[in-house]
Amino acid sequence: MSRTRLPNRRASTTFDFACTNLCYTCTYSCDASGKITELLGNRKSNSVADTVARDDAAIVCSLALRHGADPETIRCALYPYVPDQRSSSVV
Numbered sequence: 001m002s003r004t005r006l007p008n009r010r011a012s013t014t015f016d017f018a019c020t021n022l023c024y025t026c027t028y029s030c031d032a033s034g035k036i037t038e039l040l041g042n043r044k045s046n047s048v049a050d051t052v053a054r055d056d057a058a059i060v061c062s063l064a065l066r067h068g069a070d071p072e073t074i075r076c077a078l079y080p081y082v083p084d085q086r087s088s089s090v091v
Contacts, residue, residue, distance in 0.1 A: 012038075036071055038062045 012029040022043060029038040041058045045051050064074055 010038075035065075037065050039065065 010029050012027050014025060014027040016023060016025050018024070025042040027040045027042075028036050031037045039058050039061045041054050043050075043054060045054075061074060065071065
């Protein structure tokens with residue numbers, strides 16, 4: 001399957017959320033059908049390792065989405081489901 005080419009200018013949605021008591025900002029973009037195709041995350045951190053891990057995870061997630069992966073499948077692959085608790089900051 002080939003990668004979906006995103007337009008240079010595209011609408012996006014930004015929101016804040018908390019995961020394991022850490023606050024994040026997430027921005028995502030969708031294609032014309034409404035499918036999520038890009039994900040960016042941000043969190044103020046003094047740790048270079050934390051910043052690199054977060055950025056790398058968002059890049060890998062965006063690549064998977066552009067190649068047709070389902071966000072729910074990605075979420076389930078990252079961490080086991082814990083009822084009423086977000087276990088991953090990526091999805």
